[in-house]
Amino acid sequence: MHPAFSVILFTVISGAGYGLFLLLVAFHLAGIGPVMSHGELIAHGVAALGMITVGLMLSTGHLANKKNAWRSFMRFKTSWLSREAVFAVLFYPFAAIYGLGVLLQGHEVGPLAAVAGAIAAVLAVVTLFSTGMIYGCLKTIRQWNTALTPANYILLGVATGAVAFAAIASVFGNATAMHAGVAIVLLLIAGVLKGIYYFWISRVTGPTINTATTFNRATVRLLDTGHTAGTFLTDEFGYDAGKNTTDTLKMGVFLLAFGTPILVFAAILSGVPAIVAWLGLVAALAGVIMERWLFFAEARHVVRLYHGDQHT
Amino acid sequence: MSALPEFEKHGEQEIKYTTCYMCACRCGIKVTVQDNKVRYIQGNRHHPINKGVLCAKGNAGIMKQQSPARLHQPMRRKPGTERGAGEFEPISWDEALDTLSARLQKIRETDPRKLAFFTGRDQMQALTGLWATQFGTYNWAAHGGFCSVNMAAGGLYTTGFAFWEFGDPDWDRTKYHMLWGVAEDHASNPIKIGLEKLKRSGGKFVAINPVRTGYQAIADEWVGIKPGTDGLFALSMLHVLLKNDQFDWDFLVRYTNATQLVVQTPGQKGDGLILRDEAGNPQVWELEKEAFVDGSQVDIKPALFGEYTAPDGRPVKTVMTLLAERYLADEYSPENTAAVTGIPAEQTERLALEMAHVAFKETIELDIEWTDSWGRKHDKVFGRPVSMHAMRGISAHSNGFQTCRAIHLLQIMLGSVDCPGGHLAKPPYPKHIPPGIKPAKECAPNTPLKSPPLGFPTAPEDLVIDDDGNPLRIDKAFSWDAPVSNHGMMHMVVTNAVNADPYPIDTLIFFMANMSWNSTMNTAEVMDMLRSKDENGEYKIPFLVVSDAFNSEMVSFADLVLPDTTYLERYDTISMLDRPISEPAAAADSIRHPILEPDRNVRPWQEVMVELAGRLKFPAFTKDDGSRKFSDYKDFIVNFEKEPGIGFLSGYRGKDGQSHLRGEPNPKQWEAYIENQGFFLYHLAPNQQFYRYANKDYLELAKHAGWVGKTDPITIEIYSETQQRFKLAGQGLYDGPQPTKQEHKDRLTQYFDPLPIWHKPLEQTRIDEDEYPFYAVNQRPMFMYHSWDSQNAWLRQICAQNYLYMNRQKAESMGIEDLSWVWLESHNGKIRVQVKLIEGCEPSTVWTWNAIGKQKGAWGLKPEANESQKGFLMNHLISELLPKKGDPIDNITNSDPVTGQAAWYDLKVKITPAGPDEQSAWPQFDEVKATPGMSESPDQLRYHAHKPVHLNRDIRDVLTRGSLDDEKN
Amino acid sequence: MRLGLVIDMDTCVGCHACAVACKQWNTSGTTGPLTDYRPYGEDPSGVWFNRIRHYEVGDYPNNKTVNIPMSCMHCEHADCVNVCPTGASYKRPEDGIVLVDQDKCMGCNYCAWACPYGARELDREDGVMKKCTLCVDRIYDEQLPPEERQPACVITCPAHARFFGDFDDDASEVSRLVRERGGVKQMPELGYKPVNTYLPPRITRSIPTDDVRANTLITSVKDWVNKMVAR
Numbered sequence A: 001m002h003p004a005f006s007v008i009l010f011t012v013i014s015g016a017g018y019g020l021f022l023l024l025v026a027f028h029l030a031g032i033g034p035v036m037s038h039g040e041l042i043a044h045g046v047a048a049l050g051m052i053t054v055g056l057m058l059s060t061g062h063l064a065n066k067k068n069a070w071r072s073f074m075r076f077k078t079s080w081l082s083r084e085a086v087f088a089v090l091f092y093p094f095a096a097i098y099g100l101g102v103l104l105q106g107h108e109v110g111p112l113a114a115v116a117g118a119i120a121a122v123l124a125v126v127t128l129f130s131t132g133m134i135y136g137c138l139k140t141i142r143q144w145n146t147a148l149t150p151a152n153y154i155l156l157g158v159a160t161g162a163v164a165f166a167a168i169a170s171v172f173g174n175a176t177a178m179h180a181g182v183a184i185v186l187l188l189i190a191g192v193l194k195g196i197y198y199f200w201i202s203r204v205t206g207p208t209i210n211t212a213t214t215f216n217r218a219t220v221r222l223l224d225t226g227h228t229a230g231t232f233l234t235d236e237f238g239y240d241a242g243k244n245t246t247d248t249l250k251m252g253v254f255l256l257a258f259g260t261p262i263l264v265f266a267a268i269l270s271g272v273p274a275i276v277a278w279l280g281l282v283a284a285l286a287g288v289i290m291e292r293w294l295f296f297a298e299a300r301h302v303v304r305l306y307h308g309d310q311h312t
Numbered sequence B: 001m002s003a004l005p006e007f008e009k010h011g012e013q014e015i016k017y018t019t020c021y022m023c024a025c026r027c028g029i030k031v032t033v034q035d036n037k038v039r040y041i042q043g044n045r046h047h048p049i050n051k052g053v054l055c056a057k058g059n060a061g062i063m064k065q066q067s068p069a070r071l072h073q074p075m076r077r078k079p080g081t082e083r084g085a086g087e088f089e090p091i092s093w094d095e096a097l098d099t100l101s102a103r104l105q106k107i108r109e110t111d112p113r114k115l116a117f118f119t120g121r122d123q124m125q126a127l128t129g130l131w132a133t134q135f136g137t138y139n140w141a142a143h144g145g146f147c148s149v150n151m152a153a154g155g156l157y158t159t160g161f162a163f164w165e166f167g168d169p170d171w172d173r174t175k176y177h178m179l180w181g182v183a184e185d186h187a188s189n190p191i192k193i194g195l196e197k198l199k200r201s202g203g204k205f206v207a208i209n210p211v212r213t214g215y216q217a218i219a220d221e222w223v224g225i226k227p228g229t230d231g232l233f234a235l236s237m238l239h240v241l242l243k244n245d246q247f248d249w250d251f252l253v254r255y256t257n258a259t260q261l262v263v264q265t266p267g268q269k270g271d272g273l274i275l276r277d278e279a280g281n282p283q284v285w286e287l288e289k290e291a292f293v294d295g296s297q298v299d300i301k302p303a304l305f306g307e308y309t310a311p312d313g314r315p316v317k318t319v320m321t322l323l324a325e326r327y328l329a330d331e332y333s334p335e336n337t338a339a340v341t342g343i344p345a346e347q348t349e350r351l352a353l354e355m356a357h358v359a360f361k362e363t364i365e366l367d368i369e370w371t372d373s374w375g376r377k378h379d380k381v382f383g384r385p386v387s388m389h390a391m392r393g394i395s396a397h398s399n400g401f402q403t404c405r406a407i408h409l410l411q412i413m414l415g416s417v418d419c420p421g422g423h424l425a426k427p428p429y430p431k432h433i434p435p436g437i438k439p440a441k442e443c444a445p446n447t448p449l450k451s452p453p454l455g456f457p458t459a460p461e462d463l464v465i466d467d468d469g470n471p472l473r474i475d476k477a478f479s480w481d482a483p484v485s486n487h488g489m490m491h492m493v494v495t496n497a498v499n500a501d502p503y504p505i506d507t508l509i510f511f512m513a514n515m516s517w518n519s520t521m522n523t524a525e526v527m528d529m530l531r532s533k534d535e536n537g538e539y540k541i542p543f544l545v546v547s548d549a550f551n552s553e554m555v556s557f558a559d560l561v562l563p564d565t566t567y568l569e570r571y572d573t574i575s576m577l578d579r580p581i582s583e584p585a586a587a588a589d590s591i592r593h594p595i596l597e598p599d600r601n602v603r604p605w606q607e608v609m610v611e612l613a614g615r616l617k618f619p620a621f622t623k624d625d626g627s628r629k630f631s632d633y634k635d636f637i638v639n640f641e642k643e644p645g646i647g648f649l650s651g652y653r654g655k656d657g658q659s660h661l662r663g664e665p666n667p668k669q670w671e672a673y674i675e676n677q678g679f680f681l682y683h684l685a686p687n688q689q690f691y692r693y694a695n696k697d698y699l700e701l702a703k704h705a706g707w708v709g710k711t712d713p714i715t716i717e718i719y720s721e722t723q724q725r726f727k728l729a730g731q732g733l734y735d736g737p738q739p740t741k742q743e744h745k746d747r748l749t750q751y752f753d754p755l756p757i758w759h760k761p762l763e764q765t766r767i768d769e770d771e772y773p774f775y776a777v778n779q780r781p782m783f784m785y786h787s788w789d790s791q792n793a794w795l796r797q798i799c800a801q802n803y804l805y806m807n808r809q810k811a812e813s814m815g816i817e818d819l820s821w822v823w824l825e826s827h828n829g830k831i832r833v834q835v836k837l838i839e840g841c842e843p844s845t846v847w848t849w850n851a852i853g854k855q856k857g858a859w860g861l862k863p864e865a866n867e868s869q870k871g872f873l874m875n876h877l878i879s880e881l882l883p884k885k886g887d888p889i890d891n892i893t894n895s896d897p898v899t900g901q902a903a904w905y906d907l908k909v910k911i912t913p914a915g916p917d918e919q920s921a922w923p924q925f926d927e928v929k930a931t932p933g934m935s936e937s938p939d940q941l942r943y944h945a946h947k948p949v950h951l952n953r954d955i956r957d958v959l960t961r962g963s964l965d966d967e968k969n
Numbered sequence C: 001m002r003l004g005l006v007i008d009m010d011t012c013v014g015c016h017a018c019a020v021a022c023k024q025w026n027t028s029g030t031t032g033p034l035t036d037y038r039p040y041g042e043d044p045s046g047v048w049f050n051r052i053r054h055y056e057v058g059d060y061p062n063n064k065t066v067n068i069p070m071s072c073m074h075c076e077h078a079d080c081v082n083v084c085p086t087g088a089s090y091k092r093p094e095d096g097i098v099l100v101d102q103d104k105c106m107g108c109n110y111c112a113w114a115c116p117y118g119a120r121e122l123d124r125e126d127g128v129m130k131k132c133t134l135c136v137d138r139i140y141d142e143q144l145p146p147e148e149r150q151p152a153c154v155i156t157c158p159a160h161a162r163f164f165g166d167f168d169d170d171a172s173e174v175s176r177l178v179r180e181r182g183g184v185k186q187m188p189e190l191g192y193k194p195v196n197t198y199l200p201p202r203i204t205r206s207i208p209t210d211d212v213r214a215n216t217l218i219t220s221v222k223d224w225v226n227k228m229v230a231r
């Protein structure tokens, strides 16, 4: 698949935003970790909502007909993209009530704000899940059509959110071993899952040029696509990254998205000033951008079979 | 459920019927026009040719009408600029016609042959030929000489009709079809319609072709033959038929010259000619009477086999004896031909026997009463349901005439000629063998020719040569170089005119021919020739007139450009005097009429021809009082009569429009055609549909309609005396003109033969085949017509770059990769091309699509267009002259030595990988300039005849209706 | 009703007529115009609803060329519709035709991702997704003569390799062809249940030659004895 930069940035940034929001609510309402100052709460909240909003705005970037974007709420019934849009929007009023509570009441929010916060946190996860399902539900792309896809989206969102949470906390001098520990655990799970994913997609399954053309008993080769130049289909699905590039980038993903932040938090645990969490955040975001790019670049749509690929 | 809106406002639309001209197939079209724009072009389902279907080109007519390459006004080469630079200035039609007619007038008054007029893929040879005849120059021909004259000649000298546009397989009844060397052909739609019928009815389709694409894709059996060897393959199948005693004895006796006796006196005059009585009647041996009798009589029992001694003592043999002696020989056995043709012996034998089985064990019987030429009634028609069709894979080789005859011979042996299930003639064919017209030999000032420029020689007397045996025509047609060049030799015109060989000319008119590019051999050098000047600085071709509708490569070389209309903008006829649109069971002709008003200052060439003819006062165009006979083309078509009652259009004649085929002019004839959807169809009665070479009722109708000159039966010529006469001339045994040069003598004795022979294509006898190991051929893409369609925004999306296709395993063995660039080199030059690997290609053959490569800037294409940057023309490699060996043959045309058919597909090449910095097409040429009036080609197109109609679904519909799964939930 | 096409791979010669007919009809049709990019420049491209692809099955010399025209299959399980967030894509329950409502589409490409058959193409100029309409603007147009109420691609096909009809009607030509010729679907394993069905190449009958083989082969002209055949 052609990796659209706006989509990559959208999913990475808003994913981290949702993750950050989830951790904020969890630490705040469930009372995990140290008590946060009013300022820190606001900082987390603003950052989370900011990332989410910027991400969502970016997501319309790839729409060819933006004036109809509002219509994307219409097919909640069947479309994960519609659901994502609905949940993403639904998230805002609850997040707003919670945010208002925090703004007005500080750490000790009232029950309304607390319940709203909890609902918003659930919606954040549901939105992440929906985003994952946008890709996960496509039978046309075997690299995506797996439960690992939404799991990845959620875990990477939450893990990068955890890194961001720790980084912001460090500014308020409030980053604790708890922050680091949670981040390390989430990063580890996400990393392992990503590893499983890469292994899983390396096993070739699904339709082949034979089932695509219905000729199952001999080698089938493309003679001519029927058009000299590229088409929408070749532009959209014809992307080929090359194995060398993807292998290198995969190392980069593990190094930047998981390795570096885990090391950073390990360092923090062993006494290095918590402010280095920002380094972890930069690495994690860069790594996840790579991960997202690969997610698209390695996805091979079945239409490619008609353009000559033997399998996807 | 929301209802659908009204999509088309039929009230604002108008429907008109005319004839497609996106190619020469001439399908009927139904054009929906809205707002003076074409909404939709569809096939006319009542039309005999296409029966409602339309090909890719026909469907893209809108984009031809939109072409940015359309010429806008008459132009002349800007004074002071060089020919070929493409610098033009617009002039008025008056000025253009004044200049031209003044010049032509002078030529006509002095030496009319100084005008050479050659036409390309047009469909108006009846008019252009008449025009040239009236002008008085024999230097006229259409494109047939480089196209497929071999097929025409092969048929017309054998069965009286032919493949190409003169006959069709009986698609409704055939059970076995063999297709030889056809990628698309002129019957583009009919062949597709026919193949589907054949397959649906369970018939077998065998395709003989080195390449498996297009029609061959759906063949039940693909015979991947080596190019140029079909003649041997056909004769090898003939060998199998003879060996197994499988031939139609009755048919051969009744309708062919198989029983006629041939004089056997080698080395003496008269050898190889048919034994005739005083009156010229062919003699046969009557088995009951045991005597020589006139073989043209009926109810005799002639011997098919036998050797006898004629009353004058000369030994004679029947034609069939000679045939069997020749083809029973071991050299024709499948085992021995396999190495040359590449076809395993088993396959050759099996295919021959399969045809025999279908012809003789699956014979068709129809209860149709008919009367033969001798007045005998028969109550049945028998059909041998094996049919064949062949075209340029056969034709475009220098042995194509003989090969074509060999294929017809197979059909004759099987008795599948103009019978149910076989190969059927299309009116006005069959004709007597050959048709009775002889080529004009004399030109005189201010005098029309005595006969048309082109005709059918039957003996050396008919050649168009002077007393010394030198060619008289500028293309050297009908000379010793190519005696039976029935269609002229357009591919030689530029070379000969520039070399003043046989003489210089003054004015050259090209109509609808891209002779500086895809339609010429040796393109790059021909471009130089067109620009070449003599020592006085004058152009060797002093004045070059081009009639074109588009900014083709040819236009830049013109001194005067006469811009034509598009096919949707003019009156035109597809005339019974030419090659009409007839079907086997119906005579038919058709017209075009303007569907759209031209938005440019252009005129139909038809009008220009009639106008010039009037100005030059051609007798046929001038009244006794010296005034013009015809006001315009429409008037000409209505009122011109070739002979009483016969004109360009055969339908709706007579004052009341009720006489068909022959009748007085009808002033409302155009209206009648337009009303009848642009065509006229005359159905033959069942008793006139078969055996038309000896069918009384048919031949009488044909005589009435002027299709044949006499009602005598047509005897199919297995044995061609015409061939023998020329052979004798070569041997020095002919009473009449004989060649004086050794090379001509050799060619006549070697390549003329009364019974089909196979010989190596000529190019291959003059090069080192080890050095050039690959055969190189072209195919027509189904979605492109020659050079015309690169200007078509839709069609060029399908293919804007051609590749050199080669067999994958072969390429891999040479280390050549898919999509790599290679050098392709022939004896005549080299080009750089990109390779694509394919399974379906005979390993020693490479091929490409014809005419995709374009000169930069031509056809309204941008300089960066794929056609010029990556596409290529094979033509650069093909020489119009035979490969040089330092002998007198060096200057002889690269054509079939019999017919002068351009030998495009004799080409042999070598392939070497191109270097890393050689990753583009070569050669490249200067950019063709836009001509005045052309606007910049757009960067985007959004053609539509009307605004899209909104579906207007309401919100409830949107919310509740998704997929069907929704509904089921 | 379950409307769709049957395409006969036994007779399709790959001529592209149906593709161009489709382009021609639909550029002025309900989802027109179908924009062409760089029509006279490098790498010309544009929006098409029907594309013909050419394949080779098997290795030389046992190779067969097949031409496969592809347009929207009007799938029973049309995921392209399910995934569309705006409701621009919809499947008509009354006949199964899958359409895009240009006025509602936001050009997100998601439906094209969900389509296994490459049937959807975004018009970059209009910013909306376009696809085969099964010529809904022809087949229901009662002002057209009945025999012309057929998709443009079907009407034009010179090899009669395309058939239009109702797959729910057992007596329809399409149902009959699918039954008799063993119609096949592309990538059935994906579960889209495409309605359009392809007919595989026919098996050719074998032609006996025993009955035309001579017991003793003729070796010379002398082997023939003349028959008394009257002219």
Ligand SMILES: Nc1nc2c(c(=O)[nH]1)N[C@H]1C(S)=C(S)[C@@H](COP(=O)(O)OP(=O)(O)OC[C@H]3O[C@@H](n4cnc5c(=O)[nH]c(N)nc54)[C@H](O)[C@@H]3O)O[C@H]1N2
Binding pocket: B023, B024, B121, B147, B148, B180, B181, B182, B183, B184, B185, B186, B187, B188, B208, B209, B210, B211, B225, B226, B227, B228, B229, B230, B390, B391, B392, B393, B394, B397, B777, B778, B779, B780, B781, B782, B783, B784, B785, B786, B847, B905
């Ligand atoms: N779409 C389209 N239709 C056209 C035209 C066009 O440009 N486009 N042009 C028209 C014109 S002018 C003409 S003359 C006709 C020509 O129509 P075709 O006769 O179909 O001409 P070609 O495309 O030259 O096809 C020649 C075929 O013969 C094969 N071949 C080459 N050499 C040999 C050989 O030695 N033996 C055998 N058995 N096969 C061989 C080639 O692979 C190719 O398939 O088409 C007409 N129709």
Ligand SMILES: Nc1nc2c(c(=O)[nH]1)N[C@H]1C(S)=C(S)[C@@H](COP(=O)(O)OP(=O)(O)OC[C@H]3O[C@@H](n4cnc5c(=O)[nH]c(N)nc54)[C@H](O)[C@@H]3O)O[C@H]1N2
Binding pocket: B119, B120, B121, B122, B143, B146, B147, B148, B511, B512, B513, B514, B515, B518, B519, B520, B547, B548, B549, B550, B551, B552, B553, B554, B564, B565, B566, B567, B605, B778, B779, B785, B786, B787, B788, B850, B874, B875, B904
């Ligand atoms: N290498 C190779 N070369 C070949 C062949 C091959 O197989 N291989 N085939 C040969 C054969 S068979 C043929 S017939 C020739 C084709 O030879 P041509 O007859 O030359 O065919 P085109 O190049 O299509 O068109 C000639 C010109 O007609 C112009 N034209 C189009 N429409 C109109 C019109 O309405 N009015 C006027 N006045 N002009 C118009 C076009 O713009 C173009 O410049 O090519 C030959 N060249």
Ligand code: SF4
Binding pocket: B020, B021, B022, B023, B024, B025, B026, B027, B050, B053, B054, B055, B056, B057, B058, B059, B188, B189
């Ligand atoms: S075959 Fe195609 S281009 Fe040629 S006349 Fe027919 S519809 Fe037109």
Ligand code: SF4
Binding pocket: C007, C011, C012, C013, C014, C015, C016, C017, C018, C019, C052, C067, C069, C156, C157, C158, C159, C160, C161, C162
């Ligand atoms: S028009 Fe018919 S034969 Fe031609 S590509 Fe389409 S389906 Fe095949």
Ligand code: SF4
Binding pocket: C071, C072, C073, C074, C075, C078, C079, C080, C081, C098, C114, C115, C116, C117, C118, C119, C120, C131, C192, C194
């Ligand atoms: S072919 Fe593609 S666009 Fe058409 S219904 Fe099926 S999934 Fe949808």
Ligand code: SF4
Binding pocket: C083, C084, C085, C086, C087, C088, C089, C100, C104, C105, C106, C107, C108, C109, C110, C111, C112, C128, C129
């Ligand atoms: S591109 Fe248009 S039709 Fe396709 S999913 Fe998006 S909104 Fe729906």
Ligand code: SF4
Binding pocket: C021, C022, C023, C025, C026, C049, C050, C071, C072, C131, C132, C133, C134, C135, C151, C152, C153, C154
């Ligand atoms: S049914 Fe209509 S829209 Fe669909 S491919 Fe055929 S012509 Fe195009």
Ligand SMILES: [Mo]
Binding pocket: B146, B147, B148
């Ligand atoms: Mo031709």
